Amino acid sequence: MSAAHAPSLPARLGRRLVGLARRSPTMAIGAAIILVFALLAIFHGTVMPHDPVRAYPSEVLKPPSARFWFGTDGNGMDVFSRVIYGSLYAFGIAVPSVAIGLALGVPIGLWTGYKGGLLDETTMRIFDALRVFPIIILALAIVAATGQSLVNVIFVIGLIDAPIFVRVVRAEVLALRSSNFVEAARALGNPTWRILFVHLLPNALRGAIAQTSVRAAWAVRISATLAFLGVGIQQPTPEWGAMIRQGAEFIVTGQWWVAIFPGCALILLVLGFNMFGDGAQDVLDPQRKSAK
Amino acid sequence: MTLPAFLARRLLFSIPLLVGVLFFTFALVRIGGQDPVALLAGPTATVQEIELVRRELGLDQPMAAQFLIYAQKVVSFDLGRSWLSNKPVLSELLDRVPVTFELMFWGVLLGAAIGIPVGLRAALRADGPFDQVSRFLSLLGFSIPTYWLGLVMLFVFFFLLEWAPPGMGRISLIVSPPPRITGSYLVDGLLTANWEAAHSALSQLVLPVVCVAIVASAPIIKQTRAMALEVLGRDYVRLARAAGLPERAVRRIVWRNALVPVVTFIGTEVTGLVGTASLIEYVFAWGGMGQYGLHAITSGDFAVVQGYVLFLALFSVLVFLLVDVVGFLLEPRSGASG
Numbered sequence: 342m343s344a345a346h347a348p349s350l351p352a353r354l355g356r357r358l359v360g361l362a363r364r365s366p367t368m369a370i371g372a373a374i375i376l377v378f379a380l381l382a383i384f385h386g387t388v389m390p391h392d393p394v395r396a397y398p399s400e401v402l403k404p405p406s407a408r409f410w411f412g413t414d415g416n417g418m419d420v421f422s423r424v425i426y427g428s429l430y431a432f433g434i435a436v437p438s439v440a441i442g443l444a445l446g447v448p449i450g451l452w453t454g455y456k457g458g459l460l461d462e463t464t465m466r467i468f469d470a471l472r473v474f475p476i477i478i479l480a481l482a483i484v485a486a487t488g489q490s491l492v493n494v495i496f497v498i499g500l501i502d503a504p505i506f507v508r509v510v511r512a513e514v515l516a517l518r519s520s521n522f523v524e525a526a527r528a529l530g531n532p533t534w535r536i537l538f539v540h541l542l543p544n545a546l547r548g549a550i551a552q553t554s555v556r557a558a559w560a561v562r563i564s565a566t567l568a569f570l571g572v573g574i575q576q577p578t579p580e581w582g583a584m585i586r587q588g589a590e591f592i593v594t595g596q597w598w599v600a601i602f603p604g605c606a607l608i609l610l611v612l613g614f615n616m617f618g619d620g621a622q623d624v625l626d627p628q629r630k631s632a633k
Numbered sequence: 634m635t636l637p638a639f640l641a642r643r644l645l646f647s648i649p650l651l652v653g654v655l656f657f658t659f660a661l662v663r664i665g666g667q668d669p670v671a672l673l674a675g676p677t678a679t680v681q682e683i684e685l686v687r688r689e690l691g692l693d694q695p696m697a698a699q700f701l702i703y704a705q706k707v708v709s710f711d712l713g714r715s716w717l718s719n720k721p722v723l724s725e726l727l728d729r730v731p732v733t734f735e736l737m738f739w740g741v742l743l744g745a746a747i748g749i750p751v752g753l754r755a756a757l758r759a760d761g762p763f764d765q766v767s768r769f770l771s772l773l774g775f776s777i778p779t780y781w782l783g784l785v786m787l788f789v790f791f792f793l794l795e796w797a798p799p800g801m802g803r804i805s806l807i808v809s810p811p812p813r814i815t816g817s818y819l820v821d822g823l824l825t826a827n828w829e830a831a832h833s834a835l836s837q838l839v840l841p842v843v844c845v846a847i848v849a850s851a852p853i854i855k856q857t858r859a860m861a862l863e864v865l866g867r868d869y870v871r872l873a874r875a876a877g878l879p880e881r882a883v884r885r886i887v888w889r890n891a892l893v894p895v896v897t898f899i900g901t902e903v904t905g906l907v908g909t910a911s912l913i914e915y916v917f918a919w920g921g922m923g924q925y926g927l928h929a930i931t932s933g934d935f936a937v938v939q940g941y942v943l944f945l946a947l948f949s950v951l952v953f954l955l956v957d958v959v960g961f962l963l964e965p966r967s968g969a970s971g
Contacts, residue, residue: 473950474946475908477909485933486672562778585778592787608778
């Protein structure tokens with residue numbers, strides 16, 4: 342670790358990344374996909390050839406062409422620009438909702454795992470009870486009942502994620518809580534919050550980190566599902582699910598491009614997050630891959 | 634522990650769960666900060682109707698009393714009325730159960746028929762090319778939006794190839810449905826020897842069933858692979874290998890030992906799949922419980938939403954119970970510790 346002999350930071354970082362990619366190609370491919378979409382979302386202004394909500398009345402439902410790469414939709418809007426703009430929605434929903442899930446789930450997981458007892462038991466029972474609701478229906482029903490807005494969609498996804506983070510963090514804390522370093526910290530008179538956040542947190546995050554990407558995949562998927570059903574996000578928002586909803590009308594009469602392209606973008610990004618998460622689980626938990 | 638004792642214990646433990654479920658559906662129409670009467674009676678309600686609903690729900694009373702009124706109603710099989718159809722929610726749901734069951738049954742069966750063998754094979758040659766491909770396909774299955782898959786299927790098999798009928802329900806519009814016996818047009822058509830109806834029902838079934846199967850098989854592949862890998866690492870398998878048993882015999886041992894957890898997994902998976910399948914119902918205008926529930930959600934028919942969520946939750950509780958009982962029967966030791 343001595344800095345004197347070490348190569349420059351970028352070189353080390355690069356070698357580290359190559360090493361990671363070799364250990365899990367799945368993760369590397371996933372990371373590449375996520376990166377591409379993130380770049381599209383950031384630079385949407387320069388990449389989009391048209392305004393995503395500008396309608397060309399004379400160009401309704403035109404098939405893919407040199408001017409409209411992915412064709413135009415039922416309003417005469419450019420599908421290609423809308424697909425690019427959709428990545429902004431995907432990240433705009435996934436990032437805050439996963440952050441909410443982490444912000445709620447990690448502290449609760451630390452606390453219940455460390456304290457144990459009745460509190461822990463009750464929390465886990467409540468989360469068990471939540472499992473009886475099919476998750477898609479749960480999300481849909483809550484968004485519908487709490488008033489349909491984008492902010493509500495984000496909050497509901499975050500709330501549904503929280504128990505998952507609680508579970509993984511709690512499991513790791515349970516394994517750590519009677520280990521020597523925690524006992525030592527306690528014996529030195531550290532307050533509980535310090536043991537939780539300074540001593541336990543860095544050691545208990547492994548599972549949560551791997552889950553983050555999987556949960557992001559789910560957030561992108563479920564928000565598109567909500568939009569497809571017209572719950573929370575309405576047309577003509579350039580969001581992938583809402584675009585597929587419009588395309589559903591046209592696909593059985595042959596205008597496939599309206600629904601197919603946003604669907605492909607959606608699958609690709611969700612797949613990217615899932616691959617990254619799957620690979621990260623292998624890298625972070627070497628025992629999992631070859632359970633021999 | 635004997636089976637009756639196990640059942641009694643398990644049922645006793647279900648009671649707080651059921652109360653929790655009831656509390657959740659009770660809260661569902663109240664968390665939004667909107668007037669629950671407005672949600673339940675609908676936008677078309679007259680002043681008298683609103684007053685009636687208000688009195689029925691006991692909204693002039695404290696929350697605890699309201700909850701008791703709600704619980705009492707549910708226990709006496711009253712899930713309220715849909716303002717869209719003005720029919721009792723429970724009978725509307727029950728009417729549609731066989732419709733959804735038909736789709737789920739064939740879908741899960743096909744999904745398991747694909748998922749279990751693929752998962753087993755992947756585990757036997759872990760990290761081989763077959764494993765890599767199946768792992769990728771399983772990830773893809775996790776990532777494809779169900780409704781989009783349905784739309785693509787319709788585009789390819791109905792519009793392009795003209796192999797499948799349009800996704801407009803369970804039987805062709807020009808074929809008269811058979812008399813209702815089981816609620817499944819295919820089975821009823823076969824029972825009444827109405828081949829035309831049976832054939833039409835079957836051709837309507839294929840695409841949605843394949844969709845459900847694809848969605849169902851992804852987690853089954855993943856789970857079967859994991860279970861089989863775990864079994865492969867056990868001592869008895871290593872002993873069997875060390876003793877020189879042929880690979881076929883080893884495979885049989887793995888298969889038999891991985892099967893129980895896999896079947897239990899499929900049981901619990903079904904409870905979540907009901908939600909996913911409702912999107913397939915929606916795309917194919919299947920007319921089952923799922924489409925009914927989704928339509929209620931999108932049109933703000935909250936008596937139905939409340940009843941539908943409760944109905945699905947009760948179904949899950951029942952499935953979890955069944956899964957536990959099956960698990961107990963297959964491995965009585967597990968009940969003693971838990």
